[in-house]
Amino acid sequence: MxxxxxxxxxxxxxxxxxxxxxxxxxxxxxxxxxxxxxxxxxxxxxxxxxxxxxxxxxQHPISLLNEKIIKNAMGEEGSWFDIKVLDSIDSTNNYLSKIAATGHPHASVVAANIQMQGKGRRGRQWQSALGESLTFSFLWRFTKGAAGLSGLSLAVGVALIRALKKINISTALLKWPNDILIFDEGVYKKLAGILIELQGDTDGQSAAIIGIGLNLNLSKTQLEKIDQPATDINNLVSEKIDSNFFMAIIIKELAQALASFESDQFKPFKDEWLSYHAFQDKLIDIMLGNSQTITGKAIDISDTGALIVRTDEGSKSFASGEVSIRSAG
Missing domain, CATH: 1.10.10.10 (Winged helix-like DNA-binding domain superfamily/Winged helix DNA-binding domain)
Structure with a gap:
């Protein structure tokens, strides 16, 4: 049925x-x-x-994901990837994590037209509905261990910015460590999020399951379910974007960025990331896992992707995954 x-x-x-x-x-x-x-x-x-x-x-026309169309849109490069589109799934990250552990091939993509329980950072749920979001996960196997993957989510963010530019969206910004924002009507609105889960050894080979949720055309009902200001691709372009065509662009940009990260880690991405940093040289609140809040000015990113903040007690660095961040106003 x-x-x-x-x-x-x-x-x-x-x-x-x-x-x-x-x-x-x-x-x-x-x-x-x-x-x-x-x-x-x-x-x-x-x-x-x-x-x-x-x-x-x-209610309105929709563009469903189709693996054959995505591969065709990628041209010759389409044959390099294992791409699977599911009708519906609880979470593409969960699905890909399970099959990755059994030896699923490198450079695999699993996307879903409907994701019922998409995972966000810090236990949040990524809200998605049919035709309203791109929800997919990307498996990339690294020869280095998890300890050598610091800054990976930031490199993925840069890849998404590059993909957005290919469809003439040049106003996207990055929020450390894993969100894509648009500054609209005096408010930072979330366009996309990244969630990375790692498998493997600390020092040996490892695999990254890179989950991405990107808002395409949010309904009023869906917007009301999201616990923060949000926007979508439809609000940022003059002509409707075909989701399969855009998916092909994202996969190619991700693969290029991940290959570069495999060779040189985060350092080559640093300057580009900083140029898109939403809160660069601005006062921010940093909420630590122990509920402590630190206020300071975001001044830099380290070569490993740590956020460097100038506080009343001097400069401090915060590693990816340890803190949340939001504008202090």
Whole structure:
């Protein structure tokens, strides 16, 4: 039933009305099967409208991810990656973490059209709905251990900024250590987030599962669920962006950045990262894991991606993953 539901959703992706009778003929099933499948839509957060005499439609047209289209958009490079698109999943990071532990290939991508329990940093949940976000995870195997991957999330942030520039979004900023922001109407609004989970030895070989959530076209309902100001790609471009085309751009930029990081770690990214730093030379609050808050001015990033802050007690550095950060106003 789940497969039929997503086949129906793909059929309805144009945002127009389609009759149950026509869909039953198209899928070679009964009209009752169509009705039963559509009745399950709300279980995965999908709203399908039904109007007597017209049929069924989605609230608006959507672009579903398709692995073949993504690979074709990547050209020759598409054959270098193992790309899988799932209809729905609890978390792409969870899914990829499990199969990575069993030897799943390097440079693998798992994306989902619907992610039910996407993971954010510090136990938060990444909110996503059909057609409203890009949610995917990228597996990259490193010859160095986890101890040598300091600053990885910052390098991934730079790769996302580069991808955004390819679709003419040049106003994106980076928030240490793992968010993409847009400054809009006097407010920093979240556009994307990064969550990295590591497997392997501290000093031996390791694997990074890089989870990314990027807002495409958020509904009012979805915006109300997010616990911070947010924006989306749709608000930043004049023409609709095809999600498969954009996904292909992101994968290529990520692979290029990760290959560079493998060779030279974070140092080559440092100046570029600083040029996008949302809070550079600004007063910030740093909230430590023990609930202690430190105020200071963000003045630099170390060669390993640590945030350097000038406080009343002198300059201090904070390693990625230890603190949260927000504007002090």
């Amino acid at each position: 789940a497969n039929l539901l997503f086949e129906i959703i793909e059929f309805l992706a144009d945002g127009k009305f389609h009759s149950g009778e026509m869909m039953a003929k198209h899928f070679n099933v009964s009209r009752v099967s169509i009705w039963n499948a559509i009745a399950k839509a709300e279980d995965v957060g999908i709203k399908i409208f039904s109007v007597r005499g017209k049929g069924y439609k989605l």
